[in-house]
Amino acid sequence: MKRYRLCFLGFGNVGRALVRLLNVKSSDLRESYGIDWQITGVATRRLGWRAQDEGFNVAELLSGSDTNYTASNSISEWLSEARPDVVFETISLNPENGQPAIDYLRASLESGAHAISANKAPLVYAFEQLNSLSLSKNRKYFFESAVLDSAPVFSLFRETLPLTKIRGFSGVFNSTTNVILESMEAGRSFDEGVKTAQELGVAETDPSNDVEGWDAIMKVCALANVVLKVPLRPGDVRRESIRGLDSNTLQLARSEGKPYKLVSRARVNDDGSILASVRPEQLPLSEPLGGIRGTSLGVHFELDVIPGLTIVSHRPNLQSTAYGLLADFVNAVRFDAIRRQD
Numbered sequence: 001m002k003r004y005r006l007c008f009l010g011f012g013n014v015g016r017a018l019v020r021l022l023n024v025k026s027s028d029l030r031e032s033y034g035i036d037w038q039i040t041g042v043a044t045r046r047l048g049w050r051a052q053d054e055g056f057n058v059a060e061l062l063s064g065s066d067t068n069y070t071a072s073n074s075i076s077e078w079l080s081e082a083r084p085d086v087v088f089e090t091i092s093l094n095p096e097n098g099q100p101a102i103d104y105l106r107a108s109l110e111s112g113a114h115a116i117s118a119n120k121a122p123l124v125y126a127f128e129q130l131n132s133l134s135l136s137k138n139r140k141y142f143f144e145s146a147v148l149d150s151a152p153v154f155s156l157f158r159e160t161l162p163l164t165k166i167r168g169f170s171g172v173f174n175s176t177t178n179v180i181l182e183s184m185e186a187g188r189s190f191d192e193g194v195k196t197a198q199e200l201g202v203a204e205t206d207p208s209n210d211v212e213g214w215d216a217i218m219k220v221c222a223l224a225n226v227v228l229k230v231p232l233r234p235g236d237v238r239r240e241s242i243r244g245l246d247s248n249t250l251q252l253a254r255s256e257g258k259p260y261k262l263v264s265r266a267r268v269n270d271d272g273s274i275l276a277s278v279r280p281e282q283l284p285l286s287e288p289l290g291g292i293r294g295t296s297l298g299v300h301f302e303l304d305v306i307p308g309l310t311i312v313s314h315r316p317n318l319q320s321t322a323y324g325l326l327a328d329f330v331n332a333v334r335f336d337a338i339r340r341q342d
Contacts, residue, residue, distance in 0.1 A: 001034045004333060005055075007041035007084035007113070009104050010091035014118060014145075016062060017322035018088060023058065025326065035333060041082030049073065051081035075104055079111040086332065088325055089117040095209065095218055095234065098125040109133045109141065114332040116325055118145040123222035124233065140332035145324030147173070147219045148297055149316035155331065156311070157227055164303045166228055168267030171299035172292045173219045175202040175316075176210035177242050177262040181280075182293065185250045185259065190243070202295050213239045213262065213278040220264045220276050223299070228266065230274045240279035258282040261292070267302075 006022075008015045022029075022037060029035040038055030049072035060066040072078040079087075087108035091101055098121030105122055106129075108115045115134065122130060123146060134141035144154055157164070172178065176197045183193030194211075197203035209215045217237045224232035242262055253260050261283050266276040283290040288300040288310040298312040313320065 001030060001036055002333075002336075003036040003038060004085040005040045005083055006037050006329075007043075007079075007082050007087045007108075008039065009043050009087060009089040009101075009108075011042050011044050011047065012090065013318055014090045014321050014325070015088065017318040018090075018325050019058060019062060021319060021322045021326055029330070033330060033334065035330070041078055041084060041087075043075070043078055049075070049078035051078055053081070053083070075107050079107060079113070084108070084111070084113045086114045086116060086329055088329075089115065089119055090325075091119065093119060093121055093218070095121060095214055098122050102126045102130070105130055105141065106133060109137055109139050112137065112139065114140045114142070114329075116328045116332065117141070117143045118321060118325060119143070120146045120218040120222045123225055124218055127222075127225045140328075140335055142328035142332055144328050145321045147222055148299060148311065148313045150320040150324035150327065151297075151311050151313040151316075152327075153223070153299060153311060154226060155327075161303075164305055166268075167302045167304065168265070169223060169227075169299055169301045170289060171216075171219070171223075171264040171297075172261050172289050173216040173264050173297055173299070174210050174213075174262055175200075175295040175297065176207055176215075178292070178294060178296070179203070180211070181242060181245070181250060181260055181262075184245070184247045185254045187247055187251070189247070200295065211243060212241045216262060216264045216278045220266050220278060224266050224274060224276065228268055228274065230268055230272070232266070232274055232276060236274075236276060238277040238279065240277075242280050245280055253282050258284050259290075261289070263289070 040055055041051045043049045050069040052069045056066055070081050072081055089105055101119045102122045105115045130141050179197040180193035183196050194207050217234045220237055221232045224230050250260055260280050263281040264278045266274055268274050285291055289298050292298045296314050300310045
């Protein structure tokens with residue numbers, strides 16, 4: 001049995017949910033995979049760079065009462081002190097350029113750790129570089145929670161669908177806009193819809209990135225870069241906000257069985273170029289994504305050998321996001337076990 005040294009870049013709600021899930025699954029990890037673990041590093045803007053060579057007390061770490069640690073001044077010092085086998089990166093999204101997450105992931109891989117991320121931006125701005133670096137280091141850079149929480153999208157194509165050619169995809173990628181549009185269908189105002197989404201915990205205090213389509217655009221670009229293998233940047237995606245819709249229009253569309261949703265699309269043209277958009281569209285209930293409601297998310301792929309493949313994440317929450325990170329961890333360290341056998 002190997003004890004893996006785990007480090008956390010970012011320790012907010014998702015990071016804490018992952019630690020609680022690791023605790024719950026500890027026996028299964030040992031019995032099924034021969035995996036034990038300890039947390040040797042945690043870094044946040046508020047806490048700074050903290051390392052504990054012998055492992056943090058998990059209960060104290062979660063409660064914020066831990067005092068036994070070494071403080072570092074930079075990620076390089078922190079990685080040297082914590083000596084991680086795996087680094088989990090869950091810091092805030094920077095849609096402009098993906099920093100500092102890209103530099104942090106690069107440093108983690110350079111140090112010899114697997115890098116597990118829930119961050120979309122590095123996939124948009126640096127996937128090829130980070131993936132090439134991980135291959136050169138015999139490490140894994142995994143990111144299942146970045147787009148559809150724990151629903152297997154990236155790993156599905158990486159592991160189980162060889163030789164398929166993806167022609168394009170459509171998706172409902174944003175819970176906040178789902179909730180707002182459905183609230184307005186019920187006769188409430190836009191602001192009331194935003195409040196409902198905030199009360200459900202899916203909308204930020206400032207919901208602009210969701211409402212204006214930027215969150216969905218980042219997911220479209222991430223999928224295009226990784227799954228379609230076609231470079232796509234946010235500025236290349238046609239974007240339209242949901243703000244132009246009113247309650248009467250939404251109520252009529254719902255009564256006709258063609259409700260509005262913020263729909264993301266990307267399709268590869270015959271010449272290899274890509275056409276992508278994020279905008280409100282009417283989706284008949286008979287279509288693959290037409291029945292997605294509330295906080296649920298979904299994506300529909302068009303493939304050459306399969307007419308259509310739809311993946312739906314039903315009402316994702318913190319635990320499901322954390323599970324995506326946990327699954328990536330298990331899959332990365334199973335790679336270690338295979339290498340040791342060879």
